[in-house]
Amino acid sequence: MSQSGAPLRRDVAEHITGRIVDGRLPAAARxxxxxxxxxxxxxxxxxxxxxxxxxxxxxxxxxxxxxxxVPPLDLDEARKLYPLVGELEALALRWTAPQDLLGLLDRLEQQAEQMEAVLEGGGDLSVLDDNWHGLLLSACANAHLMRLIVQTKPLLKRYDVLYFGGPERARRSLDEHRRILAAIRAQDLNEAARQLTQNWANGAAYLGCRPR
Amino acid sequence: MSQSGAPLRRDVAEHITGRIVDGRLPAAARxxxxxxxxxxxxxxxxxxxxxxxxxxxxxxxxxxxxxxxVPPLDLDEARKLYPLVGELEALALRWTAPQDLLGLLDRLEQQAEQMEAVLEGGGDLSVLDDNWHGLLLSACANAHLMRLIVQTKPLLKRYDVLYFGGPERARRSLDEHRRILAAIRAQDLNEAARQLTQNWANGAAYLGCRPR
DNA sequence: TTCATGGAAGCTGAATACAGTTGAATCGAA
DNA sequence: TTCGATTCAACTGTATTCAGCTTCCATGAA
Known part of the structure; x- marks a missing residue:
């Protein structure tokens, strides 16, 4: 532990976030x-x-x-968190300068292809998926919105880890990523945002199934 | 100070928030x-x-x-905060059950009329306006979204206090409130949300003028 | 047996103590 | 005079201490 310069609470908070997300600090635990x-x-x-x-x-x-x-797990909460993150990300996308998005396209494509490969190989996409979304929104200039997104995602991640969804969800998600990229290339940010919202909304569909 | 039961940090945080918002802790101050x-x-x-x-x-x-x-005042930040709060509130409105909104209509009308009266009398509408928005969204069941809204508003309030906008802004805002209520009565939540976004977006228009 | 009660251990919330850093003023040399 | 080194007060970041509340177990009466 202990990053140079930063106060201890920074590292501690990140560490504990990790523990909550992956369940090492289980739901409802004191x-x-x-x-x-x-x-x-x-x-x-x-x-x-x-x-x-x-x-x-x-x-x-x-x-x-x-x-x-640790707050108890609550499927109802999760069903509200997915659309919330979806709307927040869609907002961030709509508020990104189109030329900046175009500048990200190549790297987004690359990462998408890498994800395809990993999916073929049966690997875990969750980290790559997070990175892809992070890259997609990396040019959004609204710092406060980005802060809200970053702070909200761990709440959802807790459920995402539980209800993995398996390769079929990953497949679906990757297809949606493709559609998002296509919309960006077509300069249709509204459509891209719509697809992005959809991408998150679909995450909620896998709640309750496939607890691992 | 000191509310029963609650930890001290709660009261302290609220107190300091007030100081930052009204400028008693001025921008850029350590x-x-x-x-x-x-x-x-x-x-x-x-x-x-x-x-x-x-x-x-x-x-x-x-x-x-x-x-x-205290973060320095930054008009560019403010110009991004108004639409952000607008979108968040619009989202909360769209996610409120229509019947719950209808149940709030009477009280919303009442408060709007009270605001009209205060405006006539040349009084200050800021507190009443906050209350009105609070009431409007009071039936939204998405707790996390509501938390984001409550936590984000003080950031904006800091600018709102500075750039008051005067009675012409209040007039405009009240008209928008009317349109929101009309849309709700017409069961057109999308239109209501659009008007609500507009209501906040217009706030940004007064940035830079009328510093008091 | 069951339920109430007492008390001790453990825990949180808050205050205080300590250590390391910053920043500003002072002193000295060029 | 000016620039730089040095010292010291002030402040933050962290650790420790203290007080009061909770919780749980043991005891005993109904």
Whole structure:
């Protein structure tokens, strides 16, 4: 741990986010500050600062005199999170300068092809998919919107990890990526945004199936 | 200060938000934790927790080994914040059950009329306007979206306080409120959302004029 | 057995203490 | 005088301490 310069709470918050997302801090679990601080090798002070931050993002819930808990998994919440992230990303796409998007096309194509290859090989696309979306929105100049997106995605990722969806979902998603790229090339940002919203909305369709 | 049950950081965060919004903590100012903690009558611990929270929302910026600062005012940022809040609120409106909206109509009308009266009397509409928007979206069931809205608005409020816009903006805004209500009554949520977006977009038009 | 009660251990929330960094003022040399 | 080094006060970041609340177990009465 410990990145140069940055305060401890930064690394701690990222670490805990990872634990929540992948379930190492399971849903509904209480956070024991003393234990966790010891485990991370920091004192309770920067740990608590990180917890406060994550609670503000909805990734933890604070209960007075009872500390912090991982929110319980709630399919209804998940069904609302997918469209939310979809709308946020679509907004970011619509607010990206078209010429900047065109400039990203090549790299987006490349990554899409790489994903095709990985899919053929039966590999895991989740990281690549995240990167692709990140690249797609990397030219959006609205910093606050981008912050909201980055802060909201881990909430959803928690469900995404659970309900993987398998190769058929990956297939579908990749097709949607293709359509997004086609729309961008055709200078039809509205269509691209529509497809992007759809891409996320479809994620919700796999909720409840294929828990791994 | 000190609300029953809630941790100190809650009250402290709200208090500081108020100070930033109304300029008592001016743009670009550094926060002195020792002084501010003494002034608020709390220790640095809950104060810092509040500062961390606000920095995560973009209402403060953290500089390593240099503490927290109020972000400088930036018209370009403001021009992006108005549409952002507009889109978020429009989304919340579209995601509100139509019957719930109809149930709010009477109270929304009432408040609109009250605002008309206050406008006639030359009073300040900002608080009433906030309340009206709050009521309009009070039935939206997407908790995470609502959290994003609540957390984002203070960023914008800072500019709203500076560029008041005067009675002509209030007039315009009230007319837009009327159109929103009419669209809701006509069961045309898309039109209502469009008008709501417009309502916020117009706010940006007054940026730069009428600094008070 | 079941339920209420007491109390101790453990935990959180807040205050205080400590350490390392920053920044500004002072001093000295060119 | 000006530039640079140096020192020191002030401040932040982190650790530790303290107080009060929770929780759980043990005890005992109904």
């Amino acid at each position: 956070v024991n500050e003393v234990h966790l601080a010891a485990e991370l090798g920091v004192s309770r002070t920067p740990l608590r600062e990180a917890l406060v931050e994550l609670a503000d993002r909805g990734l933890l819930v604070a209960e007075p005199n009872r500390g912090f808990r | 926060v002195n934790e020792v002084h501010l903690a003494a002034e608020l009558g709390v220790s640095r611990t809950p104060l810092r927790e509040a500062l961390v929270e606000l920095a995560d929302r973009g209402l403060l910026v953290a500089e390593p080994n240099r503490g927290f600062r």
